[in-house]
Amino acid sequence: MADTAVKTHREPLFHVVKRDDMPWWKAWAIRAATIVIAFFIVGLLSAAVTEKSFGETYSVMFSGVFGRLFEGRTTMLWKYLQEIAILLCLALALTPAFKMKFWNCGAEGQALMGGLAPIVCMIELGPKLPYPVLIAVIAITSIIAGAIWGVIPAIFKAWFNTNETLFTLMMNYIATQIIAYYVYLKGGGSNVINPVEYGNFPAVGNNNYFINIVVVAVITVIMYIYLKYSKQGYEISVVGESQNTARYIGINVKKVIIRTMVISGALCGVTGMLLVAGTDHSININSVGGQGFTAILMSWLGQFNPFIMVIMTALVVFLRIGVSKVADTALLNSSFSEIMVGLVILLLVGCEFFINYSIKFKHSKKEARV
């Protein structure tokens, strides 16, 4: 009997302890190291799959993203910045909601509805209204459309505590079907609408994406200030930490939830507008192309800080374009880049463990007895 008693008190080899005292530079060193390791793994896997040399895959990746930048050609760079802008705008839109612990998985649908409004304006009102009025109408309607799509789940969350993750998810598919309906209606039975010439954002200095990029840059700064220095931003973080605390200090939780989701949906709507009026001049069910989900990951990896989000989106878009290029040159399917993006994000998610927790190995027996 004595033997078994001793055995049951076997200590585990190590145990995990929470820590919150890691200095910020150390945390960022871990994240940076993870990114370096992740890039190394991506290069290794790409090289293995495409049967190229290790260095060659990276050079293909860089030329795929930046093109012939050093010869003074900036087309690819602008395209890169444009893709960052769109993904970043969605991530920024989601951030206030996430900070409030409202899992808005509906960026896809909100952006699609925000894109539907401009295309309707461009087709129906385009020939009738003068250009500046048309642009104003496009901006207002797309913001309203996105906000409506975002606020419906918020109303039910605020009053009945309806699960918002699934509600917003379902709203995506309803939006997709509405777009499919409209495209069939206007595309004359096909599933494409030809680019509309009215209500397009003007090109600045030969560059079609300039306005998109400036708009998103402005939103980034405003969002940073809003979350960090405004009263509303403070209310959002209190509601996110604890709804009971928020109620106790006199914050109207329902109002905050609804107001925040109006902002979140409206910004998604802006993204839709940038995609339709600023980029494609058309719409289809894949206009947002799953970026609404990637944006969730971006917002979280960016620690809800808009400026870190810029870095993270730049990284992910780089991988997306670069690895697609690598796969393309080897005649492989470009979904390879999706695998790599998923892998890198999983690594980054995993590395947070080493920032938030520390592993304590078993003490030697003498110490344990003390």
Add this chain to the structure above:
Amino acid sequence: MIIQFICRAILLGVPLLYGSTGEIVTEKSGHLNLGIPGIMYVGAISGVVGSFIYENSCGNDIANMNPFLAVIIPLLCAIAGATLMGLLYSFLTVTLHANQNVTGLALTTLGIGLGNFLGASLINITKSELPSIALTKTSSFFSAKLPFADDLGWFGELFFSHDFLTYLAIVIALAVSFVLNRTRVGLNLRSVGENPATADAAGINVIKYRYLATCIGSAIAGLGGLQYVMAYASGVWSNNAFGDRGWMAIALVIFALWKPSMAIVGSFVFGALCNANNYIQGLGTETQELFKMLPYVVTIIVLIITSMRKKREHQPPANLGLNYFREER
């Protein structure tokens, strides 16, 4: 016509039934696995790869193929692939305490990418003209009907004409329902999902239960992907054809109020709703698109009604989506 409609609804519903049964098992342990869409993709493509290799090793001749091996190889491959994904998810969320929503979504990206990439690679190998791989020989073993189905008229068609994975889905759902509600293991699992700290204090190994529930759930969901390819699509894999069925499976969990037996009915209702647009007379192409939103609208309505009624037995597991860290209570 009506019989055909019901059979079609069942065929469409079965992948959802697998997905939601798997997700129910996982959610009962307190983990919201949003990686299910990716896991179902991986299950499907693993099965495809397995049967592709087996068909080729038999010289692409159906006479050389052993029916048992033709079925069991893709089945085991699908289970293995999906379980590996589940293991990855549970390692990140249970051991490394990573955020469940973020991990799940990243896993979905990874899984869909893997499915499309491997699918495209197989298409490359076969040098086929079409962007798809046809595994019709393996599929014929999967969709073999019961021999007496044709003799029984409409009754036979309704109850005995399905592929064996359909019956397996129902058996699994009923078995899960029994285990959850009538056995000690099920009781322990539910308590882990409701209140892991209490369960831990009662001597239940929370980590073990959460790992097992996620992996078994993923394996079940992976079979849904396989059923889609082998029975619904008659063995033809084309990229992105699986669509958003994974998300619908997650929605179905809510529709079924976390009860696997309800999920059986729910999945057939979903299948019918998905298919209704093809059976209503006189719809234009564009109106059909509007009808396709029916299952999602119904899910939202169910979501709202259950949250308004606030009945205790209709609520999700209390600790759903929260990681358990023993030293934090």
